[in-house]
Amino acid sequence: MRPANLVVIMSDEHNPWAMGAAGHPFVQTPHLDRLAAIGTRFDNAVCNCPICVPSRASFATGRYVHELATWDNAIAYDGHVPGWGHALQRTGHRVDSIGKLHYTNAADPTGFDRQYLPMHIYGGHGMVWGALRHGEADFTERAHRMMDPIGPGTSKYNIYDDRIATAAENWLADAAAHPTDRPWVLYLGFVAPHFPLTVPQEFLDMYPPAAMPAPRLHPKDGHQRHPWLQRMHDLHPVDDAMDDARRKLATACYYGLCSWIDRQVGRVMTALETNGLNETTRVIYTSDHGDNIGARGMWGKSTHYEDAVGVPMIMAGPDIAAGSVCRTPVSLLDLAPTILDAVGETPTGWAENLPGRSLFDIAAGPADRARMVFSEYHAFGAPSAAFMLRDGHHKYNHYIGYAPELFDLDADPGETTNLAGDPAFSATLARFAAALHDMLDPEDIDRRAKAAQAALIERFGGPKKAADIGAPGATPAPD
Secondary structure, three states: OOOOEEEEEEEEOOOOOOOOOOOOOOOOOHHHHHHHHOEEEEOOEEOOOOOHHHHHHHHHHOOOHHHHOOOOOOOOOOOOOOOHHHHHHHOOOOEEEEEEOOOOOOOOOOOOOEEEEEEOOHHHOOOHHHHOOOOOOOOHHHHHOOOOOEEEOOOHHHHHHHHHHHHHHHHHHHHHHOOOOOOOEEEEEEEEEOOOEEEOHHHHOOOOHHHOOOOOOOHHHOOOOOHHHHHHHHHOOHHHHOOHHHHHHHHHHHHHHHHHHHHHHHHHHHHHHHOOOOOOEEEEEEEOOOOOOOHHHOOOOOOOOHHHHEOOEEEEOOOOOOOEEEOOOEEHHHHHHHHHHHOOOOOOHHHHHOOOOOHHHHHHOOOOOOOOEEEEEOOOOOOOOEEEEEOOOEEEEEEOOOOOEEEEOOOOOOOOOOOOOOHHHHHHHHHHHHHHHHHOOHHHHHHHHHHHHHHHHHHOOOHHHHOOOOOOOOOOOOO
């Protein structure tokens, strides 16, 4: 495979099924669909932690959250652990970023020659209140405000995404005018479809709220949440403040934002073509995690169901099979070796021991549905650590102090029936449990995360003060 330039596009909170290319019956994403048509889509892709900051630390380094100790949205990547950006810098490649990174700050050496319009954790400390996982503060009112504002309009996030796309267009024009000896890498970090669920009217018009489906598996319709999930909801009861009309409006706005981010991807693709870069540049599109979109009465991320832990993953450009769908499970960890591979670098040093594999190698081989991918969650709302192992057939959710979940993804892609107590699946359950314990000590990881968060809260003056430290909702867009 010949070395080529690379554009990595990461959106925020994009449900893996909310694309036409993924088979959604009405979500309109023509530019992502085109990207999939000229490239390869990975239909079993997951993040390694279903919340922004830890997920992005894993993406930056190719390492698991428990290795990095980036447990929540107040413990961000600071460049201390080497990542793919550092490897590119050492080998003489230009590597720039535009938009949201959600690292500690712009001054830390996180592997970029230059950061344009960077967004990092608020105040350099992030959401300290998110480390309060055990009811030390009442977040009910804050939860009820999560969906405000909502509806038609233009949010600061919409403005920010537009600025990111414009900066990308200018960057690509400059790159075409000033070619380099070695391939370059450009990272683009958009914020849609992350809440606030405010979307320009033309995009909301694509999704009349009254026509939206009701959220799946909603407790008001008789669904009983898993006890771990119920505890999370009790601490942050977003859905309790919503009626059916508002749920449908939220769904419509979310899908509108999916079409909005698709528009920005289209602008980037047009810029590549206009500047004659499409024959020498590969593109990867993904997201840092998904979104529940009201399933099980949950909004946002923070669960290991496919809605939230799954991510879109599309790769297109020179030497990539067109119109292909890869069934092998993959994760964001696989992007570190992929990025090095794309520009012609062989992993050395830190990169030799990465747990991920290049997506180029994975896509070129036969489907390996036995491959396991891993995610973990230790952040806000979680009464205890949650771990996920998934192959191409089954999903295993392991909760400290709670019964596990097991789903047959072939027969039950919506994860409606927990098979953990079914004797017919006891061998499968035991196999996943053994694989998890071979990988790590779940109880020890849970203790480590809680101890680190307790120390963080103490540094900021205790639970009462910590409850008010950090952006109350989404991280503000930079001015």
